[in-house]
Amino acid sequence: MMRPMFSRCASLRSVSTQTSRTLLGSWHSARSYSITPETASTSKPLDIDPSKLVVEKTTKPGPLKKPEELIFGANFTDHMLTIEWNKTTGWLEPHITPYQNLSLDPATCVFHYAFECFEGMKAYKDKQGKIRLFRPDKNMERFNKSAARIALPTFAPTALIDLISKLVKIDSRFIPEQRGYSLYLRPTMIGTQKTLGVGAPGSALLYVIASPVGPYYPTGFKAVSLEATNYAVRAWPGGVGDKKLGANYAPCIVPQREAMSRGFQQNLWLFGEEEFVTEVGTMNFFVALKNKETGQKELITAPLDGTILEGVTRDSVLSLARERLAPEGWKIEERKYTMAELDEAASEGRLIEAFGAGTAAIVSPVRCISWKGKLVNCGLQEHEESGEIATKMKNWIEARQYGDDKHEWSYVC
Structure with a gap:
């Protein structure tokens, strides 16, 4: 049996010494x-x-x-x-x-x-x-x-x-x-x-x-498949999608169940007539691709425009990318991009990889996205479960979480 909590009067007028003793006793x-x-x-x-x-x-x-x-x-x-x-x-x-x-x-x-x-x-x-x-x-x-x-x-x-x-x-x-x-x-x-x-x-x-x-996915670190969702909206301009409110989560369950009924693990939330890519499930979303004009490698995620949650893992991925990938020639961008842009990059062989990022899973590699009746391949070979960047991010972040990489991000209790 759990020990019951102390009762409390309906009206709080002051917190005197005598009142404190009464409440605690x-x-x-x-x-x-x-x-x-x-x-x-x-x-x-x-x-x-x-x-x-x-x-x-x-x-x-x-x-x-x-x-x-x-x-x-x-x-x-x-x-x-x-x-x-x-x-x-x-x-x-x-x-x-x-x-x-x-x-x-x-x-x-x-x-x-x-x-x-x-x-x-x-x-x-x-x-x-x-x-x-x-x-x-x-x-x-x-x-x-x-x-x-x-x-x-x-x-x-x-x-x-x-x-x-x-x-x-x-x-x-x-x-x-x-x-x-x-x-x-x-x-x-x-x-x-x-x-x-x-x-x-x-x-x-x-x-x-x-x-x-334990690990968020009991089956191990494996790539997931997504369904691009444009019939339901996770967040909208001027709303509270950038805040971690319980009210944001319950409305997402039915679309997720619908996606799962068609064989996909999560929703990729699209927004507007342009079908801007926003988030995946309850995670921020990243894509690595080659620029069509320059061929430069880019790591892209949606900007914090009021519809995107300010993920701690999101910020960690961006910080690590600017610290370790940018010197290797990568361009790190927070910008709007559309599902059509991803589809084009995939069809032209420029989409390198995609992954979600969040506290529970750290990173979650993505194999493919169902969109307009076809599967958009996100760069993984059939035998691969994670791309190079997602794997590096998982290892880099875990090294700081567990104190292997001594860093200010790790707070010793």
């Missing part, structure tokens, strides 16, 4: 996170303060699965991090508690108006047993942008990184030591105000859970 009923805060005070709300962390470790540690039995996102560690916020006080004291259910009123605004955003990041164990995060500052930057876009509170990035590090250390036994395995971290923020009124939430909950994971 009362664990007799399910803790309700749905609250109705009062009007904002004139005082400056508090930011997240790691020094006020309250830790309650589980008395019933869960069993560890064999690494080869792990299914992505299906198993969770013993503990979770929770931090409440209300517009009167700001961020309250952080808690690390045993992993448990949340208690939310049916009228909580997250259920009705999708006040929810999240991040995806990983913790790794290096050869010396040290725990590392990969570019957590980029995740926190995007997390704050997502929260601000849907009227949820922002926070000091370093404070949350500090708290996530503490959570990861407490649950470090769940991090597999084998290469390709890690601890997937899911920071999440939801609006918790109990109301059916449409407006900025007066209260919120930030929580972090962790899941030990």
Whole structure:
């Protein structure tokens, strides 16, 4: 049985010493996170303060699965991090508690108006047993942008990184030591105000859970096939496709299921009458081709125009390409390009390779794209599962994630 969370009064007026003692000492009923805060005070709300962390470790540690039995996102560690916020006080004291259910009123605004955003990041164990995060500052930057876009509170990035590090250390036994395995971290923020009124939430909950994971594709590092999708749109100008909101993901499942029913693993999202290439599934998309006029090798991805998610892996691929491929004569570009352009490059033998890039898979090589009743070959030979650039990127990024390549991107907890 999970230990129930402490109960909370419906109205938060102040956080006095006596109130704090009461809140920390009362664990007799399910803790309700749905609250109705009062009007904002004139005082400056508090930011997240790691020094006020309250830790309650589980008395019933869960069993560890064999690494080869792990299914992505299906198993969770013993503990979770929770931090409440209300517009009167700001961020309250952080808690690390045993992993448990949340208690939310049916009228909580997250259920009705999708006040929810999240991040995806990983913790790794290096050869010396040290725990590392990969570019957590980029995740926190995007997390704050997502929260601000849907009227949820922002926070000091370093404070949350500090708290996530503490959570990861407490649950470090769940991090597999084998290469390709890690601890997937899911920071999440939801609006918790109990109301059916449409407006900025007066209260919120930030929580972090962790899941030990192996390689994203259980069949191994193999190329996937895509269906070019123009009948459904993932994101549009002026929308929120560049933010990591839960509301962006659910509408993509039906098109993916339709693509899978026709034998393709993912959608390649096209946009507009021109059929601009945007993203693949839930990943950013890269193509390597030879320029038609000059013959120069180019690595291309769509620009951050408000419809493209600012992927941490995307930024890592671009940075590594400018650092290591540009000196070899490659041109690295962030520009708009169309499916017709890819088809032409493929038919002329100029399309070298294509791959998706994201936290879960790092890179995902692409074999072919179904478009207008034909298959566009993306440069791989029948016996090949990955192109040279995708393979290099996977190896380069993993070297920094696991601390083999000493670099500022790797944050030691």
